[in-house]
Amino acid sequence: MKTILKTCLIAATSLWSAAILAAGPTVPLDKANIDLHDKASLQRGAQLFMNYCLGCHSMQYQRYNRTFRDLEIPEDLGMENLQFTGEKVGDLITNAMPAKQSGEWFGVNPPDLTLVSRVRGADWIYTYMRSFYADPARPFGVNNTVFPNVGMPHVLEELQGVPRKTYEQRMIDGEMKDVYVGLKADGSGMLTAEEYDQAILDLTNFLVYTGEPMMLEQRRLGWYVFGFLLVFTILAYLLKREFFRDLK
Template sequence: MKKLMCFLAFFLPGVALAAGGSVHLDKAPIDLTDKASLQRGAQLFMNYCLGCHSMKYQRYQRTFADLGIPDELGTENLQFTGEKVADYITRAMPEDAAAGWFGAAPPDLTLVARVRGEDWIYTYLRSFYVDESRPFGVNNKVFPEVGMPHVLQPLQGTPTEMHEEVMVDGEMVEQYVGIKSDGTGSMSPDEYDQAVADIVNFLEYTGEPAKLESHRIGKWVLIFIAVLFVFVYLLKKEYWREVH
């Protein structure tokens, strides 16, 4: 029951916002055929996300094979928890300790793109901003009161909310217009957006690793069904010829 409550507490607010909230979700530039993007996304995930979040339904070996990464290279550069190449991708952080530090253990992210949607994740990772009232000093426009630190801040820099004064019903009010980095990160704004896109691309892949293959086979299945329908229709006409 406790795990169920933690799951609901983490996922339902984001689903509600994605479905009918006031936050505009940016379109994620997903391309599962871009192996370079998937490789970069895997590298970023392993370096910045795997410390807290696991992918316990995805194996390293399957990931390396699908992304065109030799096992030796992947083991050397993308495995940091002492696991074997055939093992599932799990975090090093103990679950009990994580629950104590964050209030609830960070969720597994294998299927997060299917639960949240790639647009939600893409916008979420680009919507952190400084909020000293929060435990980790940041908040998020897509997921208010989020309990997660901004782990990509070294890449983006310190992000702050931007507002401008606009006239509404004859009064000047401040309106939120976006988030801007202070430029202290190791990436430019465009580079950071691309890095986030790579992570989301990787998460979209792990949500359904066989998606491209399924779509390829699916086209042939539809063609087969269409051809079969013609023969079935002609056979039906032959059987019922005397009746009609």
């Protein structure tokens, strides 16, 4: 009995932790209009991940060759431009960061991102990556409106520039007060605001793909199953009419 109770308690605790992790933030999320049919977007997203994210975050449940095949990237081209850790094409996408040191550097081990889209959702990822802002009080000099006191540096700062909180003077209760109106980059990045948003959309698209690589195939097969059931239902109805016609 004690073993059963202990097992139930562990399961309940795990479900509670997952619920907390997936809970929505206190700020509105922007809509990520992802398109898993857009191979060019997925390829750009993969390039961003391999160049800027893989140094800290692994993707240990996804293989290089599977990614190249699904994203229609020639294997030799993918190994040359998207594989930087010396692994083989059939290996899982991991990194060489030691777990102990990374926990000391960031306060917690950077999580694996293979399934992050299934836990957080595409809108959360898209908004989170566009919500960093300069905060000198933080260890890495940045904070995040979606994930306050985040321990992650703004790894895409060279693309976006330095984003800062912006305020406007507005009349509130008869007094002029500074009101927060959003974030704005300082223009020092390699991309414009529109280009950066598209880059984050590409990255989000890629992370949604890795969360469930079979999604498009499942949808395609689903239509065949639906068609079969429709034809079967029609035939079953006609067969029923034939059987019961003589019983009237």
